[in-house]
Amino acid sequence: MDSESSYADQYQDSVTPYDKTAAMALDEQQYYKPHDDMSSGSELKHPLMTEYDVLGENERWPTPEELQTMVRTADYIPRAAFLIIITEFCERFTYYGVSGIFQNYIQNGYKVPDSNPGAIGGGKHMATGLGNFFQFWCYFTPIFGAIIADQWWGKYKTILVFACVYLVGDLVLTLTSLPVSIRHNGALPGLIIAMIVIGLGTGGIKSNVSPMVADQYQRNRPFIRRLKNGKEVLVDRDTTIQSVFNWFYWSINVGSLSSIATTELEHNVDFWPAYLMPTLMFIVCIGVFWFGRNKYVRIPPTGSILIKASNSLTVGFKQWRLAKKSGSIITGEDGKPISWIDYAKPSYMVSAPSNVTWDDHFVDELHRTLKASKVFLFFPIYWLCYGQMTNNLVSQAGEMNTGSVPNDIMQNIDPIFLIIFIPIFDKLIYPGLRRCGVDMGPILRISIGFLLAAISMAYAAIVQHLIYNTGPYYDNPGDNHNDISAALQIPAYAFIAWGEIFASITGLEYAYTKAPASMKSIVMSIFLFTNCGGAILAFCFNSIAADPHLVENYSICAGLMGAFTFLFYFCFFKYDRTEHQENAL
Incomplete structure (x- = not known):
């Protein structure tokens, strides 16, 4: 040809x-x-074409006018993606099943009459501290999982190997939660070992499973599809990826309902069956993922991408410094000086250094990745607010009247709301807004999510104030509860859940779409790493994460999140204007 x-x-x-x-x-x-x-x-x-961009029956390419005027809609989600979604459901079933009862397991003593269930008896400070450590560790290790996948093993093998590591941690936790181990002081060291091993396993899975589920959809070009009723719709990759992550996140929250079962087991039976059930589910997780081994689209590892990125940034900075000294600054088509990163492009170099192994396109992708990473700098405050749900809000429910249900079952209100509202947003609200000409960009969605998190924390502060002003124990309830219903917590969890739909899901989508193909696991791990920042901030708040200072704790979280919401939108609202054009690159 x-x-x-x-x-x-x-x-x-x-x-x-x-x-x-x-x-x-x-x-x-x-x-x-x-x-x-x-x-x-x-x-x-x-x-934009790949081998998958082949038109099917009742499909055609759009004209430029149709690209500008037609409402964009999502494509069908591939079956292989659903296998990965089921795998994620099983893994999150295990994760939330075991971590959802950590607060009681650590805080309270074993078989203490008229007290919430417990095993270690370390108190609220130890429980919150270890919970924050576990959150930090689980979101720090994805960096290593991403490096291994992108440079050596690929996503599939990395997930499978680290899943086996994860299972070892589950077994350690289950065995050391047996009554004989608890009575012989084996629960605490067993828990710490299990946290470390599970965190390693989580790191290899989390940084790779979400990019891998999006990798299953490989059509890049928008196209027109004629529906059975004769109507034509514009099928768009960006909208499809958004839908994929909506359902991926939906599966996470269905899986997280496992903590309902584990809290009931800890309350009515013991901790060892509460940990055994999610351990058995994780065996199913490995089996489901292995079953789809011949069905997945696998993106091969690309080698030393981090070295390549590091070298290009170093060369770009040096070339920019030389251009500034010699007065030979390069300007773009808009007449403005180009970014220092663009000086790494071989086309701008008079004589390229010997270590240049990249092209202009790689520099463009790297520039876009760094630009996206700036957005992630605001997420630690969000994760600080979100993390209250699994520790301080659990303890708050323990100070309220929960009737016959365990106090740590209240945190499941969040995933229940998500299970209900994610399909509503995916199938009704977002498409309805697009039909009205309102295409909410990722920056606007994240900003709304941040604001809802701030509202949740402000409401939690109000509830805590009401607890302290209600007898009989007022601001020092200890292991007892005041005469106030835990149902008052429901709006706090509802606002957190709606915030997740806007902020957390969009963050996953943004990390995937902004990353070059060779660095998707790395960029996803950078996004997940922001959760570590939230855990570190929570450590700083540990001194006021106890009675009678919890009103201040929630109020400071709300104030910080509110301030950072407006700062975030002010800094990045322009990014939404060029969203579709940038993704088309």
Whole structure:
């Protein structure tokens, strides 16, 4: 095929005559421009095309006008993606099943009459501190899992190996929670060992499972699909990825309901069956993931991508410094000086250093990744607020009247709300807004999520104030509870849940779409690492994470989150304007 042949001719076997007409229009409208260095015999492809971008029945390519005016809709989610979603459900079932009862397990003594269930008897400070450590560790280790996947093993093998490590941690936790181990002081060391091992396993899984589920959808170009009723819709990759992460996050929250079962087991039986159940579920998790081994789209590792990125940034900085000293600053098409990162592009170098192993496109992707990472700097405050749900709000419920249910069952209000509202947002609210011409960009969605988290913390402060002003124990209830209903906590969890839909899900989507193909696990791990920042901030709050200072704790969280919400939107609202154009690169 010679370099002058048209895009329509190249794909004449894979499109209908109706589609071919549209494809020829793409040539006329210069949708495809051949590279200057393409010689005769080279295969020409549209810049956004992959081997999966083949038109099916009742599909065609859109015109430029349709790309600008038609409402974008999501495509069908591949079956392989659903296998990974089921795997994530099983893993989160295990994670929340064991961690959801940590607060009581650590804080309270074993078989103490008229007290909440417990095992270690370390008190509220130890329980909150170890809980924050576990959160920090689980979101620190994804960096290592991402490096291993992107450079050596690939996502599939990394997930499978680290899942086996995870299972070892589950077994240690289950065995050391047996009554004989608790009575012989084996619970605390067993818990610490299990936390470390489970955290390692989590790191290898979390940084790779969410990019891998999105990898299963491989169509890049927008296309028109004619529905059965004759209506045509514009199917868009960005909208599809958003839908994939909505359902991925939905599975996480269905899995997190396991803590309802484990809290009931700890309350009515003992801790060892409460830990045994999620351990058995994790065996199912490994089995489901292995079952799909021949069905997954696997992106191969690319080698020393971090070294390549580091070298390009170093070269770019040095070339920028030299340009400043010599007065030869380069300006872009807009007349403004280009970024210092762009000086790493070989096309801008008079004589490229010997260690240049990248091209201009790699520098563009790296620049975009660093730009996206700036957005993540605001997430630690959000995770500080979110983390209150699994420790301080659990203890808050323990100071209230919960009737016949355990105090730590209240945290399940959050996933219940998410299970209800994620499909509503995915199928009704977001499509309805798009039909009205309101396409909420990721920055706006994250800002709304941050604001809802601030409202949740402000409400929690009000509830804590009411607890302290209600007898019989007022601001020093200890292991007892005041005469106030735990139902008052429900709005706090509801606001947190709605905030997750806007902030947390969008963060996952943003991390995936902004990362170059060779660095998706790395960028996802950077996003997850922001959770470590939240845990570190929680350590700083540990001195006021106890009675009678919890009103101040929640109030400071609310104030910080509110202030950072407006600062975040002020800094990044312009990013939404170029969202679709940037993703098309």
